[in-house]
Amino acid sequence: MILVTGGAGYIGSHAVKELVKSGHRVVVLDNLSTGHRAAVDKKAIFCPGDLHDLKFIHDIFGEYPIELVMHFAAHSIVPQSMQEPLLSYRNLNCTINLLEAMLKAGVRKLVFSSTAAVYGEPLETPIPENHPLKPTNPYGQSKAWIEAILEQLHRANGLDYISLRYFNAAGADPEGELGEEHHPETHLIPIILKAALQGEEVSVFGSDYPTKDGTPVRDYIHVSDLISAHLLAMEALLQGRKQREIYNLGHQRGYSVLEVIDAARQVTGLDIPYRMADRRPGDPSTLVASSAKIKAELGWEPRYSDLQTIIATAWEWVRQHPRGYA
Ligand SMILES: NC(=O)c1ccc[n+]([C@@H]2O[C@H](COP(=O)([O-])OP(=O)(O)OC[C@H]3O[C@@H](n4cnc5c(N)ncnc54)[C@H](O)[C@@H]3O)[C@@H](O)[C@H]2O)c1
Structure with a gap:
């Protein structure tokens, strides 16, 4: 057990x-x-x-x-x-x-x-x-x-x-039964998708990081x-x-916040407005994994982790469960 x-x-x-x-x-x-x-x-x-x-x-x-x-x-x-x-x-x-x-x-x-x-x-x-x-x-x-x-x-x-x-x-369960619901939500993709659903603006915390477009880069x-x-x-x-x-x-690929918003626009077909806000204390600028070790030792291979699939499964969950598990 x-x-x-x-x-x-x-x-x-x-x-x-x-x-x-x-x-x-x-x-x-x-x-x-x-x-x-x-x-x-x-x-x-x-x-x-x-x-x-x-x-x-x-x-x-x-x-x-x-x-x-x-x-x-x-x-x-x-x-x-x-x-x-x-x-x-x-x-x-x-x-x-x-x-x-x-x-x-x-x-x-x-x-x-x-x-x-x-x-x-x-x-x-x-x-x-x-x-x-x-x-x-x-x-x-x-x-x-x-x-x-x-x-x-x-x-x-x-x-x-x-x-x-x-x-x-x-992302969310590809069968659509489970998804991400936190109160408050602090994770970028559900924040973007809920904002898209409700026609709200997304706050982007920090635009002066040493990254390609100044916004933090993460590995989803x-x-x-x-x-x-x-x-x-x-x-x-x-x-x-x-x-x-x-x-x-991790998936060994980093996306900036603005790139994630752009990908979410493509998946949802919605215009997702955003505004720049101050950095959040404690946030590093870039976090991208090397996952070579687990692939070599345990034969792990990610199947769903391209950004489009991540956002598409999360979007399906948000659309089907606008009030989460309630
Ligand atoms: N979500 C991420 O991106 C991420 C990234 C890195 C690590 N993690 C780690 O993965 C784990 C799960 O994350 P998640 O996003 O599913 O979080 P979550 O908040 O959705 O799940 C945590 C669960 O633990 C329960 N819980 C919390 N404190 C408890 C306690 N004292 N006694 C009994 N139950 C308790 C909560 O009710 C909740 O069901 C956490 O340890 C988190 O630190 C998450």
């Missing part, structure tokens, strides 16, 4: 759907702080509760024969964490509770949701996994510290783990491709082929 923390959230719900489809029994732990009950696959067992509650987590491991944990649950709203860093640092408490309960129950396999934000402003592009970690925001710092804890538990307690550093997750990776990487990581851990790895997950 697989425990998925944060399985009601954007990426976690896509993972649960794929795990169930591939025949796994799945337990979802989620406090619904940013997730949606309706996003959880009906064949999964849903345990509503909070990772701050150690007894609750112990009870789940006591009740279900968990073999491996996929740990998606986190506070990940970067602009909020710039104003209130403890929101991100509480991710440490939650993860330590989870790890404590795992070790006590003898569960020693974990796939962890890390982030490109651990790198900070890159010294080289595309960014390889051995690039120095210099996060520019508390969110990235919290994930870098968790990775350091995982490494120590690997040595001291035999915890086997794969940490997946996602670049910008985007389709959520379904992220999930296929999770399944490969899970199999490698369960079969004992891997004990401790860190992999980037």
Whole structure:
């Protein structure tokens, strides 16, 4: 059985759907702080509760024969964490509770949701996994510290783990059942598409970055491709082929904010107005992944991550669910 923390959230719900489809029994732990009950696959067992509650987590491991944990649950709203860093640092408490309960129950396999934000402003592009970690925001710092804890538990307690550093997750379930819904929404593609739907203006944060058009450049990776990487990581851990790895997950292509708006105009056929606003503190200028390592070692190949497909699937979700999961 697989425990998925944060399985009601954007990426976690896509993972649960794929795990169930591939025949796994799945337990979802989620406090619904940013997730949606309706996003959880009906064949999964849903345990509503909070990772701050150690007894609750112990009870789940006591009740279900968990073999491996996929740990998606986190506070990940970067602009909020710039104003209130403890929101991100509480991710440490939650993860330590989870790890404590795992070790006590003898569960020693974990796939962890890390982030490109651990790198900070890159010294080289595309960014390889051995690039120095210099996060520019508390969110990235919290994930870098968790990775350091995982490494120590690997040595001291035999915890086997794969940490997946996602670049910008985007897009929606190609079957149209799941999509991205956050309140507030801080991710570019859903912001653009909701603005397109509602005829509103998009704010572009920063126009003086050292990039091709002055707006930040990001590497967008389709959520379904992220999930296929999770399944490969899970199999490698369960079969004992891997004990401790860190992999980037990106498409190795960077798009500026203005290029994404332009692509969204092409997909939607709508004129999407925008205005320039100040930079957001903590945002690096360019984040583009080298994903050569996971391709070579686990045979991962993104299938949906060209920008048109990402935007088309996200647009389909937004059009079909203008009120999200409500
Ligand atoms: N979305 C991205 O582009 C991106 C990029 C890099 C890394 N990540 C990481 O991927 C993971 C999932 O991101 P997402 O975009 O799906 O976020 P999300 O907010 O949609 O999902 C997080 C889920 O965790 C749950 N949760 C949060 N705190 C909890 C707690 N204390 N106890 C129990 N449940 C809790 C929420 O209710 C939600 O369902 C996060 O760890 C995030 O840091 C996301």
